[in-house]
Amino acid sequence: MKKLFLLTLLMISAGYTFAQKMACCKPSATQQFAMLASDKKFRASHKDPVKFHFQSAIGKTITYHTTDGKTANAYLLKAKTATNNYLLVIHEWYGLNDFVKREAEKMYNDIGNVNVIALDLYDGKVADNSQDAGKYMQAVTDARAKAIIKGAIGYAGSKAKVATIGWCFGGGWSLQATLLANKQAVGCVMYYGMPEQDVAKLKMLNCAVLGNFANKDQWINTKVVTKFAADMKAAGKTLYLHQYDADHGFANPSNPVYDTNASKEAYGYTLTFLKTRLK
Template identity: 55%
Template sequence: MKKIWTLLTVLLGTAVMASAQSTMSCCTKPAGQNATEAFAMLATNEDFSGGHDAPLPFRYAGEGQPIEFKTPDGKTGKGFEIKSATPSDKYLFVIHEWWGLNDYIKQEAAQYAKDLPGVNILALDLYDGQVATTPEEAGKYMQAVKTDRAQAIIKGAVQYAGSKAQVASVGWCFGGGWSLQTALLAGKQDVGCVMYYGMPEKDVAKLKTLNTDVLGIFGSQDKWINPEVVTQFQKDMAAAKKKVTIKSYDADHAFANPSNPKYNKTFGDDAHALSVTYLKKNFKLKS
């Protein structure tokens, strides 16, 4: 009997440890990691990778052009820019999902250019030219992103926009977390931040430095950026005395991604409309 109880104790302990490890990989950040690095670690989670179908074929052929700009680390950053028809110091940084700066993101940039006349649209490339076509590639590229390099690209983009520029950002998934980081990095120049199902910043001291409110768009069925993570983000923003507006849809992760076969157009369109309304208000554009 004693041996049976010992065996049960070992099995129970193993199950608890496995459960804790699963929770750690999805919902918390290990010591020493920042929010974006914690999100990148999800690439090692088979459920997360398996939940992202390969993008459907698509080729963007609209306006805009690729650009390069200097970055503080002595290198160059890449992006895709659609300039405002009239001279403007207003810039919206568009930050890609874990696939990279593909044609779907260029299409999103073009849509924002139409929705926000008078705003320059700059889609940033945090993968330095790499674009994934499979979940395996995407996971590899997302894990390979170095925080210092991504920050240098964002800072370089802010310098490219100019010291008088007003900057806002929008991003999805991987880019959702980096949209919030962009708001932190842009400092006093930042006027808006939209983050779609991205990993929130959990350092309240950093959140206190935000110069803007935040619009967070999430899916209540998301297993990774789940309602628990979103609730904690609301608490952290409250502690930082910063405003956050949360819109949660009865949908899964990446529901607003038109390249995803599981794309929910109704929710995606509604979320986009909310984003445009928010950005118009923060940029102080005429309706």
């Protein structure tokens, strides 16, 4: 009987230890999204982007210090009149390419009186095919990405009002960047990115979130989005949710699944949301 009791205790202890390891090793929301790059169907759904070249007369590349003791590059569009309004733009899984730079400048012009910083979470790497994009996305560590984001917030300054926007890979990181901005955060826009699934973390949000999602998306699907809406409600936070009869990547003109109508409508909501918060 004594041996049986000791054996039971050992089994319970082993089970508890395993549960602890599972808990501590659970991938973050951004890591979960990065893992999708191992899915052949996910990679196949991202057709190689249409070749696109953009040359700006006002945007420039900057270098700034990151919180891990390194440096990072970014694309800056500086407001014509001095302001503490900042919009952090986070690229999709191809990297900080010319399409993202053009979108950054479009928002810069449409919002008005705002500094726009398009971040580079790939540290200079830009993909023109899904194979490389998947490799670059999976090579990003949470620690490095957060250091880059924190560095950008530091570059903006302690008085900056920070809004964020991102697509796909950048959609999930837009939400994470908003969490990192803490009380400086004034608004978050995420396009078909992986939501944060920890309600305790969502409770730390200091602003509303606008989500543009695609009902035909097989990965950030309606089930994921429905849970996100429920989690935001449980956290007591505001989510402006917009869902479209479109596919993942619908807002990218260089993507063959680009949906003109859905993209136009989503951008309208996005622009109104950001203008209201970056006055």
